[in-house]
Every structure is written in C-alpha cells, then in structure tokens.
Amino acid sequence: MAGKPMKYFHETFMELFQIEKTQFLDFVKDLMAGPLDVIGVVQKGNCYTYDKVENHSDICLDFPETEYSPKHFLLPPKEVLLSYRPLDSGSYEPIYSQKDQVLLGVHPCDCAAIALLDKAFSQDHYDPHYCSRRQATTIIGVYPTQISHSRFSASMLNGNEQYLAADAMLVDIDKTTYAIEIVTERGKEFFSTSAAIAATPLVIALVDKRKSENADHLSMPVDSHAFHKLIANNKDNPLWNDWEAKCFKCGSCIMVCPTCFCFDIHDEVDSSLEYGLRYRMWSACMFDTASQVTGNTTARRLWHRMMRKAGDLPDKYGIAGCVGCGRCKKACLPDIAFPVDIVNTIIGKEAHHV
C-alpha cells in the first residue's frame, strides 16, 4: 500500500521453477477473471505494444521489441495528483491509484528502466503516487526470444539489472516449456496458484544457454565511462546543430524512452468552479518551450538528452540512463535520436579530424 518504503533491488533470483506454456496461458486466463488488471504485450498492426489484455490468447511473449515501454502503466501520460477547491490553499486532497496490476513480458532492459524509475521516484523525494501504483504492480519479465534490429542493451547493462525490478523472469526453454526465475516473495506467491513445479535438471541445464541465445546485433561502441566522457567533451560539437536542423521538437524520443520521466503540472477546474484537479502530464526537454528558457537552441537540448542518459542518471541512481532498448531509433522520423548512431557519428568525425 501507499506509504511503505520501496523494497526491491534484488541482485539475483532465488528459485527456479518451470511451467508448461499451455498451463501458463490457462493460469493467465484465470488471473484475468480475477480483480487484477493484466497488462501484456499484444500485436497491433505491425507493431507490438503493452496494453490491457482483453483475451488471453492475444498475449505475446515472443516478440523482437515493443514500440512503447511499460512506463505507460507505471507513470501514466496523464495522472491526477490532487483535488482542491479553487483558490482555497488549505483544501488539497491527494488522489491515489488503488488498482492492482500485473505486467507480463517485460524484457530485461525495461526491467532495468523500471528500477531506475523506482529510484528516481523514491530516493530523494518519496512520490506516493508513483510508489502506490508501483507497489500494486507485479512484474513478470521474459528474456528476449527474438533479435531486435535496434536493441543494444547487452552493451549498456551488466546482465543482472532485471532482478532489480522484476518479481519473476520467464525463460523460453523450448516449444512447450518456460523456466521461471523467481526473484521476489511476491513473484513466488504470484505463481503459487499456477501449475509451476521445481525445475528439472534438464531445464536447469538449458537456462543459461537460452537466456543468452538472442544476443543483440548492435552494440554501443564505447563502454559506459567512455560514453559519458565522449558526450561531456563534445558539448559544443557542430554536429548537434546539424541534428537540430532535422529535429521536429516533437518529443517522440522522450515519449518512447523507458527511462525518461519528466512531467509538467497543470490545474483544471470543474465547470461548477467549486472543485478542481491538479494533474501531471508527460513533458519533454525536446519541446520548444524547454529550449526557450535555455538559450533558444535545441542543439543544446539534444546534447543534454544524451548527457542525461550517459552521465546524469547513472551518476545519481547507479543504473544505466540508456538501457539500450533502441525504441528511439524507430520513433524518430528524421532518425537523429539513436544513441549508437550519435556516438558513432561523433567518433567518426573525431577520427576524421585526427
């Protein structure tokens, strides 16, 4: 419930279970009949995205990468925070979400991003709106079963960040079986009503191999330390101006990023003028309003975005600010947002000059 301190950030899993895939689907079907909101990956047109699952057969656990990150369900784009009577400063009442939900099929890079959000919303200032929703959320992750064309998370993460946020991780062993890494007590309780059994030696022997089988095609060409240094040293590189000329200032890269969490606060009153709501809405450093207060140049905001990912967030929260999900590659129409491309271009330009 709201108000309790966050108790996550495990370092590894504690038990290994296994379950038949058909039994898993039946289990999810039973869950959907209960009070839980089941949020899973579903296919929409040509893309995969997280959504509230209406039919258990829509659930997909075998996908390259989702178009949008699960942050939509932990930090909704528009969230009501307080109610009040207009002009009465003593009348604020908080409004919290109480709905229990489960997130199914979260990839390790998104688990790392959720761990970063958890720290951002509880470390210095405890945000009960985020934390109450987070604590009502069970996260069941899955190791990638397909290669994504733009994911490079292996080069950004140390390989254990998924345990910081997930309650359990699924491993696709073969056509019929999932292995389940139980990470938290809540994860164990979640599967207690399912047909999951202790993993057999045969499955245990396959887990590590299957987890690492779908390695990323792409990788960040430099390590995290060099990434930070490279961006910091290239603050005034004219490349940012080239990218600015192509930028729509639309914030798409921010909206799809699993570790971006900036928001703006707005007030709106009821038609009676006797009651009002204060809500927060996602905002983006790429919007022109953000440039206007910082020297009227989007070039500096483009640099700032990379600096935030490469340096500021990891320094403050100890988790990679860019988890390498690669969503910004597809979301950015002019294709100027992808960190791997940015780093390669900067390095190429530097090499060219030398």
Place this chain on the structure above:
Amino acid sequence: MCEGCGCEQPKSLYAPDVCTIVNIDLKGNFPVVELSHDNNAGEFSSQSRVLLSLPGIGEECYSAQSLLEKPKGLFIAIAPTSSLSHAIVSRPIGSDIGIRGPFGNDESLQIVQGKDVWERIPSHEFSSEDTHHSSPIFFPFHRKKMGEDLKRVQRPTIALCTLDSCDGCWLIMAAAKANLGLMADKIDILDKKAAMPPGSGRYSIAIIEGSVSNSLHEAFVKSLRARSDIVVAAGSCANFGAKNQFQKQASSGAIDISDVVETAIDKIIPVDHSVYGCPITPQELSKVVKAIIMGATPFIPNYPVCSECKMQALECMFDKGHACYGPVTRAGCNAICLQNDISCDGCRGTIPAANTKQLSTIISQRNLRLHNTDKRFGLFGMELENINA
C-alpha cells in the same frame, strides 16, 4: 499510513503546505513577497528553490531570498510574467498560498550577478506601480480588498458569435452552451450570418467562430472587441481563415468565389486566446473559458501531435506508409484522428517551431504521395515544398 497524523492517506509529495502572505514590497525592481512559514521554519535558506501555487491557477518554481535585516523571514522576489506570478503579487496581504520545497538550490548570487534573466523575457511591460492595475488577467478576484470573499470566483457574461463558417464549430458551441451556462452569469447568442444588428451589450468574454468575409463582419468584430474584455477565436476559420483556404481550392471548379475574401479574426482585431481545431471540441472550449475565469493561462500545447500520438501508444502513420502532418501540427486534440487511423491533416495549425522543411524531405524521401484528391492537406494554410502532390 501517514507518519504525521496516522490517517489512512499518506501525505502527497505534491500537496503544498499553506502559508500566509505577510507583506508585498513593491518598492524595488521586482515585487518581493514575504511569507509566513511556521510549519517549515528554518528549512528554507537563501537560493532555496520553492514551488508556489494557487489551486485552480497552477504551480510554479521560484527562488527564496534572505534579507540582512530579517534573516529568518522567507522572501521571494517575483517577476510577474505569468498568470500565477501576477495572481500572487496581486493577492491581498493576509491571504493564503500553497508552498512546497525546498527542492535544491538555485544558482548562487556570485554566478547570477550580471546575468539578467529579465532581459531575456521578451514582452515585459511591468513596472512596480502598475502591478495592481494593468495586469493582463481580466478576472480580478485576486485584487479584491480585505474582508471580501477571497475564495469566491466572479462569473462572467459570455457572448457566443458566429461569422462565416461551415457551422461545425457553431454546433459545438451550441452543444457546449449548457456547460458554459454553469460558469457564466449570462450568455448571449450573436449570429452574424443572420445579419442581425450589431448590438450594444458589454461582455466579459466574447467567443467568435468563423472568419470575417465582408465589411459588416469587420465592423461587427471591431465593435464587439470594444465592448468585450477578452476575445477568444474559436476554430480554424476564426484562427486562420481556413474556409477561405478551402474555397481557394474549390474555386478551380465551376463556382466563381474569387471576390470572397475571408480573413482570420486576428488580422482585424487583437485576440486574447485561441481554441484550435476543425471543429473545436466542447472540452477544450470549456477548458479555455474556465482558465480565463480563474485568471489562469489556458494550457494549449505548442508541441506537435506526435507527442500525443506517442502518449496514446499508437503506431506511427509513416510506418504504415501514410504521410501525416502530426510532426508540425499543434497538439491538444489527443491525437483523435490518429486514434481512428486517419492521418493528421493539420487542422490545429502549425506550432511556432514547426520544421515543415524536414517534413517535406521525409515525405519525399519515403516517396509518400499526398493524394491529388486529398485536398484536406493544405486546407488549413499549411504548405510543404517539393512534394509530388
């Protein structure tokens, strides 16, 4: 459980504490507001970043000061550039405002000295004398004298007007009338299509839809401007003369309408607020009117539709092989067309920072054709170069 009082609800990080305005000093360059802060005594220091708020108007970030003669007081210098800052410096002594913080520190005096942020604010018309008199905010609830009911909002008289249009927005306004009636003292309907006499009523808010297409319209909007405190242009015709754009395209056909000149209202008279869209939505109209009544700035996004499309987790139209004006069009519609699998045709107009050149490039590069028959593109005055239409 709340640690403070043991109640069921925890205290929200976002719920402000209440403090009282002890004094407002208008002698210096900026008004300096002195606040009582019994609940937080000692927490704030010089340069502490604090968030001040008035419920219904909003919340903004300010920087605390300390004064040598009153080291324990909480003083905040406020440059009145926003509706909230105007509201705060116009509040009577003794009234309450909300405060949160401190959240970190602003730059120290040594760093900011000599760097005048104020100079970078483009249109300031502020002097310490006129704060209480020429605030751009119409509804002066915050300028009430002590003893009056500070927590009661004054209600406006509203005029709803239609000029030359397709009537779509007029129907929306008719549908929204009942809702506006909850906020208003009185609503007058001024239908200039029917060429009624110009009238003589005074209004707090005049909402005009449709574009100006003849000298009668022009005389009417000038007269209405003189009789109204706030003028709101509603819909694409009023804001961009959009029907005119449409007619220009239609005029290639049999009907000769070349003598019809339709003009956006702001070409004739100053407009205070705009409600965008073709047609407008009753929700946004009501949102703008409510904000005006509260003395707040209505939140009309100046970022593109793309962001709202992403907030809705929709598949990009370009990925589906369609051209879309989303990247340059003003958001605020909740990406309603995209939700329904229709490309954005830019009905809310371009954002100030629109990169139309880049959009032309992308549409050409991807070889996406704007259909000849699809004249919705360009309907709202937006032009893309080098497109194989």
